[in-house]
Amino acid sequence: MTTPSPAPRLDWAGIDHVLLDMDGTILDLAFDNYFWMELVPQRYSQRRGLSLEAGLAELLPQFRAIEHTLPWYCTDHWSRVTGLNLRQLKEEVRERVTFIGGSLEFLHAVKASGRALWLVTNAHPDSWQVKLEQVQLTPMFDAIISSHDYGAPKEDPRFWQALQSQHPFDPSRALFADDSLPVLRAARDYGIGHVVAMSRPDSRLPPRPMEDFIAAEGLGALLPL
Known part of the structure; x- marks a missing residue:
């Protein structure tokens, strides 16, 4: 039996903006792992x-060849590669979209605190729209930012520069949570003051080591504010 990680201790007095990834941070990555590693290969x-x-x-060599680039996250790209309508395929299995435990409570607590709450995702609009509609989360966010709007993924410094240009904020007083080490490194390098790694993005799998980042198995571990 895995022993849960101790809850991270954050200085909430020094946090004005809360920036959250979607898949593997708010929503269970079990959906994406099923979709990309089981359903898409089966239909293809x-x-x-x-x-x-x-x-x-x-398919697998094609997935790996562009990992952590913008096309890797693009349903339009993979629809062309596979010949499948991936948005339609996501609609077929949208009932599989679920929260990571504690996520919803955390979102409500951030809203109640008066802090800005932004969704900051690499997901293509075809993906985040289906998922947020399924769990009825769209109205929760003050801003929904997709890297596809900026032409660079969150792993790329240009994403953070474009985000700052369009949505000015103080990086040193921002909290950012994500499950991807390359993304977390990019956020830290940009100067985000509070960076938290989600160590258990897929509820079916054990927690993962997250190098030298503050880690939590879910957003619920960051409560109370």
Whole structure:
């Protein structure tokens, strides 16, 4: 049995803006892992008349080749590659979208505190719109920022520069939570003052080591504000 990590201690008096990733931070990454590693390969293989093993053998190298670039997160790109309508496919299984435990309570607490609450995601609009509609979260955020609007993923310093230009904020007084180490490093390098790593983005899997970042298994561990 895994022992839960101790709750991080944050200086909430020094935080004005709360910037949150979506998949693996607010929402359970189990959906994405199922979608990309099971459902898409299954439908792709059926369409191509291949075995599942052969379909995966075609897709996995293409996934890895552009990992952490903007096309990696783009449903338009993968619809072209696979010949599948990926937004429609997400709609088919949208009932699988669920929260990571404690996420909703955390969001409500941030709103009640009067702090700015922004969704900052690499997800393509086809993805975040379906998911937020499913869990009825869209009105919760003061701003919804997708890296596709800026032409650079969160791993890229240009994303943070564009975010600051369009939505001015004090990075030193911002909290940012994400489950991706390359993204967390980019946020820290930009000067985000409070960076928290989500160590258990998929509820079906054990927590992951998150290097030298403050880590939490879920946003609920950051309460109380």
